[in-house]
Amino acid sequence: MAGASPLERIWPVIALWALLLVIVALAELFGGGILNRVVTDALVKVVVVVGLYIFVGNSGVMSFGSISFMAIGAYASVWQTCCPKLKPINMSGLPDFLRYNTFDLFPSAVSSVVFATILAAIIGFPIMRLSGIAASIATFAVLAIVNVVYGNWDRVTLGTNSVVGIPRYVDMWVALGCAAITIAAAYAYQCSRSGRSLRAARQDEVAAKAVGVNVPRERLIAWTISAAFIGLGGVLYAHNIGVITINNFYLDMTFITLAMLVIGGMKSLAGAVIGVVALATLQELLRQVELGFVVGGLSIKSPPGVQEVVIGIVMLLILVLRPGGLTGGREFSWPSPKRRPRS
C-alpha cells in the first residue's frame, strides 16, 4: 500500500463505520423500540465477532473457546456493578471488596476487560503452541472448563441460575461506539507487523517459519487482543440484556458467532461485520416467522427451532457454494477506477 493516501489507507474502517452508522441512524429515525433492541444486539455481536476475527481470521485457526472470555468479562463486570443487596447473601464466595462494594460502570467495564485479557494470555500460552486442529480442540477444552467452573461455582456465579437486575446502560449508541473502536483496533492489528506475520503463517505456515515468523508468539498476541474485545462484548452483552447465565456463553453463542464470521467471510474484517449484519437480519426475519404472520388470509407460523435449523443449513450452503463467505475475503477497497492488485 505504499503511496496510498492516509484516507485511502484507512478506508476499509471508514466504510464499515459508515455502514453501521447508517443502520443505527435508520433505526433511530424509523424504528421503534424493538428495532432498536435488534440493532443494539447486533452491534454487541459486531464487537464479539470482530474480536473473534482478530484471532480466527488472521491465524486461520478455528477457536471454539473464545466465547469463554465473553462469560469472563460479563461476570467480572456483574460482580462489580450488580446487585448490592443480593451479593452479600448469595455470592458469599466473592472476595469482600467485591461482595460489599459496588463500583462505577465505566471503571468496572475496563477492569473486566483487563481481567479477561490477562486470563486469555495465561490460557493461550500453552494452547498457542499446538498445531492448527489440535489448537482448535484445545480451545474447546477451555470453553468446557469455563462452563464447568462458572456453572458449578454456586457461591460466586449462582451456578447455572440467572443473575438478574444488572444495570442496563448499553443502548444503540454505546454499542455503536464500542463496535467502531473494535473495528479500528482489528484493522490496526491486521496491518501491524504481528498481524501481517500471522496472516503469512495462515497462508503457509512452513514458509512463514522459514522467514523467521515465530508462529506461536504471533498467535498468542492475536489471541490475547481478540479475547480483550470478546471480553468487552461480554460486558456489553450483560449490560444490554440485564440478565445473564453461564449457558448464554456456551455452544449456541459459539456457533452463532462463528456462523456470522464464516458466512461473512472469515478472512476479512469486512466479512466479520457483513456476516453479523446478514445473519442478524436473517435471524430477525425467522423470528418474525416464528411469531407468525398472515399472507393472503393464511396465517403462517413456524414451530420454535426452525430458526436454528435454517441457520445451520444456510451456513452449510455458504460453505459449499461460497467457501470464502459473502465478501470472499475482500475488504471494502477505495473506490478507484483503476483496480489495484489485492495485497
Place this chain on the structure above:
Amino acid sequence: MITLLQNFIDAVSLGSLYALTALGVGLLFGVLRLINFAHANFITIGAYAIIVPSTNAIATLYIGAWHWAVMSTAVVVIVVALAVVTEFIVFRPLRRADPPTLLVASFALAYALQYITLLIYDGRPKAVDIGSNLAEQVMVGELRIPKLEILTIAVTLALIVSLALFLKRTRYGIQIRAAAEDFRMARLLGVRANTVIAVAFALSGVLAAAVSLLFLARTGMLAPRMGLPLVLIAFVATVIGGMGSLVGAAVGGFVVGFASVVLQVVLPVEIRQFRDAFVYLLVIAILLWRPAGLIQVRAITERV
C-alpha cells in the same frame, strides 16, 4: 483392595465408552482430516431411534421394545444410514475443502441436526427403560459388578478387535489405512476415494450406535444434547492420544476415563463438582508435555 478394584472396573467401563466414541471420531479424522461434531448427533439420534417420534413428555418404546438383538441391529442400521447420508449430502461437496472449513461444516451440521432432533422429539429429557435388568450386579468374590459394566467392556473389546481385524485383513480396511497414511498416493494406486470415505463413515456409524445403546442403558434418559459431552471428551482423547492414530484414540479414551474416575475418588467433596474442569486441565497439561499427543503419527506433520 476391593474398592480399588471396584474403581478400576468403573474406570475401564467409562474409558470403554470414551474409547469407542474416540475411535469413531478418530477414524474420520484419519481419513478425511475431519473432526466430526455431528458424531454427537449420531449418538443422540441412535438413542432416540428406539422410541416413537413425538413431542410427548412420555416416551413410548418402539424399536426399543423389540428383542435386544433385533433392536441393536435396527439402531446400527439407522445410525449407519444417517452417517452415510450426511457424508453424501454435506461432506462430499466439501471434498476439496481445508480442515478448518470441514470443522466448521461439521459444527453447522451438528447444530442443524440437534435442532431437528429438538423439533421432532421436544427438548425435555425423557426417561426410557431399556436394559433395566443390566443394573443387576454380579458377585465375583466380594466384588459387586453391575452387568452393564461387564457388557460395556465386552462390547468394546469385541468392537475394537473386529475393527482391528477389519482394518488389517479386509480390502476396504487396508484401503482406509492407506488413505489415512497418504490420501493422494492411495488414490493414485487405485483406491476409490468415495468408497473409502463412505466405508469410514459407516464404521463410525456402527461405533456411534454401540455408544448410543450402552450410554442410554447407563443413564436411562434421552436428551437432545446427550451425545455432546461424550464427543467433547472424545475430541480431547483423540488429541492427547495423537491426532490421526487409531491406537492413540483408543488409548486417549481410556486415559480420560481413568483420569475421570481417579479424580472422582481423590478430589475433596467440595470441589468434586469441578471434576470435568480438572479433566480438561489435565488434557492441556498433557499437551504441554507432548504437543503432538502420546502416540505421534508421521503422516500428520506437514511436509514441504
